[in-house]
Amino acid sequence: MAGTRRPIGVSKRPMILMKRPIDTFDFAETSPKRHHPDPHSTEGILSRIAPSDLKSCFQEMLSDPLCGQAVEAHLQAYASKALKAESERTKRQADEIRKKASRAVAKATEDAYDPQNRTFHIEHIGKAVDPFVRHALDLWRSGSRANAPSLVFDLLMDFADRLIWKEWDFSVCGDNEDNDYVHLDIEDIFVGIVREELERCEDPKQWLQRDKTKDWASKVNRLNTSIDENNINKSSCHKYVRLKRLLETGTEKD
Numbered sequence: 001m002a003g004t005r006r007p008i009g010v011s012k013r014p015m016i017l018m019k020r021p022i023d024t025f026d027f028a029e030t031s032p033k034r035h036h037p038d039p040h041s042t043e044g045i046l047s048r049i050a051p052s053d054l055k056s057c058f059q060e061m062l063s064d065p066l067c068g069q070a071v072e073a074h075l076q077a078y079a080s081k082a083l084k085a086e087s088e089r090t091k092r093q094a095d096e097i098r099k100k101a102s103r104a105v106a107k108a109t110e111d112a113y114d115p116q117n118r119t120f121h122i123e124h125i126g127k128a129v130d131p132f133v134r135h136a137l138d139l140w141r142s143g144s145r146a147n148a149p150s151l152v153f154d155l156l157m158d159f160a161d162r163l164i165w166k167e168w169d170f171s172v173c174g175d176n177e178d179n180d181y182v183h184l185d186i187e188d189i190f191v192g193i194v195r196e197e198l199e200r201c202e203d204p205k206q207w208l209q210r211d212k213t214k215d216w217a218s219k220v221n222r223l224n225t226s227i228d229e230n231n232i233n234k235s236s237c238h239k240y241v242r243l244k245r246l247l248e249t250g251t252e253k254d
Contacts, residue, residue, distance in 0.1 A: 058071065058075065062075070083144070083146060086143075086144040086146070087144045087146050087147045089143075089144070090139065090143035090144040090147055090148050090151060091147065091151060093139055093143065094139060094143075094151040094152065094154075094155055097132055097135045097136060097139065097155060098155055098158060100132065101128075101129060101132040101158075101159065101162075104128040104129070104131075104132065105125060105128045105129060105162050107128070108124045108125055108127065108128035109124075109125065111124055112124035112125065113171075118171050119171050119172075119173045120171050120172050120173060121173045121174055122165050122172060122173065122174040122175065122176065122178050122179065123174055123178045123179065125162065125163060125165065125179060126163060126178065126179030126181070126182045129159050129162055129163055129179075129182055130181075130182050130185075132159065133156070133159060133182060133185050133186055133189070136152050136155050136156055136159070136189065137152075137189050139151070139152055139155075140152040140189065140192075140193060149193050149196070149197060150212070152189070152193065153190065153193055153216060156186050156189060156190060157219055157223065159182075159186060160183060160186050160223055160240075161223065161226065163176070163179045163182055163183060164176055164223075164226050164227055164230050165230065166226075166230050175231075175233050175235050175237070176227070176230060176231060176235075176237050177233075177235040177236065177237045177238070180237065180238040183238040183240075184238060187238075187240050187242060187243055190220075190240065190243045191242055191243055191246060191252070194216075194243065194246050194247060195246070198246075198250060204250045205250070207250075208247070208248070208249075208250055213247060216247055217244065217247040217248055220240050220243050220244050220247060221244065223240060224239045224240055224241075224244065227239050
């Protein structure tokens with residue numbers, strides 16, 4: 001059977017659109033101009049200098065008998081900005097630790113379940129939280145004095161609450177007491193934070209009456225209540241007794 005005759009001039013192959021060659025001149029004219037400061041200019045040096053070197057440079061100028069006072073005055077003008085930047089950086093670090101810890105606990109919750117025996121091992125939660133307790137300690141030590149204590153306190157309170165298993169059924173293996181070693185480390189940091197706050201306060205009695213202190217004490221009481229309510233085996237689970245006493249009386253002793 002004869003095929004349909006193709007009109008003259010029509011190709012079997014699909015038409016391919018030819019790309020216009022890139023005009024390098026047009027590209028250069030329309031592309032955004034990049035600013036590259038002279039590496040030896042003041043702007044160029046400041047854009048590349050490491051913070052540690054910049055600090056050393058300022059320290060040398062501050063010790064100079066001729067320009068030291070002027071440099072000090074300029075530096076003080078940036079004091080509030082520096083404190084704000086440090087506080088914001090500390091907040092971001094605390095948020096990042098909390099996110100990573102949350103993901104680690106979620107994964108540990110999945111890994112803790114043994115599908116073959118249909119059992120759940122509580123100790124996996126403690127192993128997941130434990131590394132982040134150290135991160136919280138480092139943040140308290142290196143973060144802003146303005147907000148690090150409060151941020152780390154809330155962070156540790158979140159960790160402590162995660163360690164308390166509340167969904168009890170026949171498949172759960174172990175007890176909340178299995179994670180006491182993590183609670184002990186958390187309370188040590190809690191106590192360190194409160195001690196430091198007390199030492200910085202001129203009137204400890206007044207510090208105990210602050211709304212912030214009372215809020216901390218209330219959170220600790222709720223935490224201890226949760227530990228009691230979920231201690232189904234009536235074991236000697238760790239409670240935050242030292243911290244509670246310190247927040248209520250200003251001392252760890254009876």
